[in-house]
Each structure stands twice: as structure tokens, then as C-alpha cells.
Amino acid sequence: MQITKIKVGVNGYGTIGRRVADAVLKQPDMELVGVTKATPDYRIDEAQEKGIKVYSVSGAKPFLDLGYPVEGDLNGMLQQCDIVVDCAPKGKGKENLAIYSSFPKLKAVFQGGEKHELTGFSFNSDCNYEQANGKKLVRVVSCNTTALCRVISTLNTTFQIKKVRATLVRRSADQSDGENSIINTWVPDTGFPSHHSKDVKCLMPGLQITTLAGIAPMTLMHGHMLFIELEKNSMPATVPGVIETLQRNPRILLCSSEKGLTSTAKLKDLFSVSGNGRNGNVYEVCAWKEGIGVDDSGEIGMHLAIDQQADVIPENIDAIRAMCSIADRQQSVALTNRALGIGVLRVREQLPAAPLLSVVANKSYQAAQQSEIK
Secondary structure, eight states: OOOOOOOEEOOOOOOOHHHHHHHHTOOEEEEEEEEESSSSHHHHHHHTTHHHTTSSSSSSSHHHHTTTOOOOOOHHHTTSSSSEEOOOOTTTTHHHHHHHHHSTEEEEEEOOTTHHHHOEEEEOHHTHHHHHOOSSSSEOOHHHHHHHHHHHHTTTTTTTTTEEEEEEEOOOOGGGGGGGOOOOOOOOOOOSOOHHHHHHHHOOOEEEEEEEEEESSOOSEEEEEEEEOOOTSSSSOOOOHHHHHHHHHHHTEOOOOOGOOSSSHHHHHHHHHOOOTTOOOOOSSSGGGGGGGOTTTTOOOEEEOTTTTTHHHHHHHHHHHHHHHSOOHHHHHHHHHHTTTOOOOOTTTSSOOOOOOOOOOOHHHHTTOOOOOO
């Protein structure tokens, strides 16, 4: 039986776009129509090596001058698509939406750099997958908001959360954009709270959450310090209980500093040499096992690490399926995880106890996810 595949275009082949395109290529129910580039550069060589068709955003001449053939323009790509994943630079969403709107049947996924108001619906696989069913426009929330939603919604399957406080140590630039990074300074986001709490509430409106953020001189990953206060009538938290709950979600990775994973640099190094075809991408939210604690009042604390280039990629893939109504949440997450190798990276069995990484899939997770934060 031949599967009718969703035809996907990616508008913007940069940090997120190239990873979305790679992920689409791995899905059994999707076909990558092509990607767009605004300016010619080395990433076209990468796309061509993968057999990806490249379209220009605004004219072929600059590309042809450098010897890069293009298939056509953005409109030409969109004519062939069921859905477009917008990965253009932050702030281009409104302009691009006007273009997409000229194709009545075209659906569009935007990224977290755009405002919630652009689409009226913000998406996270763990929080509101089913609500995206049939939507024409969806915004996948940012990497930091994705991480917060993933961890908070997972813990809520066991514990009744009253309030969350989070401090975000953000990377200053992506690894390919190091020339724009800061050095020898800390730049606080002086807005209180930071926008992340507002974004989380778009997905979990009943949650009390306060966030603070700032930028540090690094490019590898974001870091979160998370504090979770429980309701008095909640199941009491214990460290083993928190760890067991987090392990139910394959998109949360428990790592251990006892085995040398003491920093974000070590995490990225592990994934760069793991040989699982990820090219260094950490799709999971990483939590340090030794950094999870519960204080005398029952408040949970933990350290998280987030790959700003990768943790939203599975969410984009799930959003496509939800919007096109071709799979329920459990089916989509399983397909995405399998295609991207999420939940399968482990150390070799001959290593001693207390493994470097721990990922445990739990079949009851889907049912538990239906629990709402009160």
C-alpha cells in the first residue's frame, strides 16, 4: 500500500531550517519539496550534497553568479506544498504570512521568534497536540519554552504543581554565529518576568510561573535552574520519584556528572561522537541526575541543559502531523522519536552501574499526559 506523503517546504535554510529539513527527510510520511535561501552561501553546498532542491527567495542572479543553480523562487516552491515550515529570521513572520495567505490550501508552521498573536495558537507536543488538529497556522514555541513545557507537563503527570520559578542562562549566539556573541560579560534581560513565562502560559494557562533570563558568553547550550513548588494536597516529591517521572518521557534525558557529563560542553561532545546520525543535535532536554533535589518544604529543584538548535525540531515534525490530521499524538511522537533516534542513546552495557545516560519509555505516559495543571 502506497502512503500519501505530506509535501513540506522549508522557508529558510539556516540554523533551524536545515535541521527541520533533515528531520523531514527521515519521516516515512513526509516528502521534502525543497528549501529556500535568501543569499547564496556554503549551506547550498550542504543542501545539494543531500539532494535537497534549493529555491531563491528573491531572484536567481546572485546564486547563478556564484555557480549555484536554483529550482525557482519561493512562490514556485509553495505551489507544490501542503505545508510550509517558516524558518526565516525573527520578525519576518508577518511579511511571510502575507505571502502564504495567497495559497488558500497552504498550512504554515512558524517558530518561537514570532509573537503568539501571529498565529493565535502556540504548540508543544506534550501540552496541546490534539488542539492543533486541522489548524492552518501554528507557532512552535522557542527552545527555552519548549524545554519548560516538556519538563513541567511531564512532572505534572505525577505531582500537582502550584508554582514554577525558573532562571534561564541563555547562550549569546548560535555556534555558526560566533562573531555576534558577547565576551567577558553577563547581559541580564531586565524585563520581569522574561517573556518565557508568558509563552508557557499560552500552552498551560492554569500554571503560575515566573522566569528571569540573561545572556552568558557561550554558544553551546542554554542552562535552566528550575524550582517547582507543589500544592499541599499533591503527592509528596522525592528525588527517586522525580527521576522516575522524568524518565517516562523519552524527550527528557537524565545524565550523570559521575560519568563525566559535568557541563554543556561535555554533553555536546558526547552527541558529536555518538555515531547515531544526529550530527551533534541534542533533541532531548537534559537534566542532571545529581542536580535534582527536594528541600524541607517539598520544593523540587533541578538543572537543565537545552540545545537551542535542536530541541524544537521534533515539535516541528509533530506539528506538521497534527495540522494535517494524519496521526494522533502517541503515533506522531513515536514516529518522530524513531526517525530521529530519540530515546535510544545509551552507554554500552559493559560499563559499570549508574549509566551515563538513562532514557526509559513508559507506555502509560500518553494517558498521564492528559492530566491538566490546576
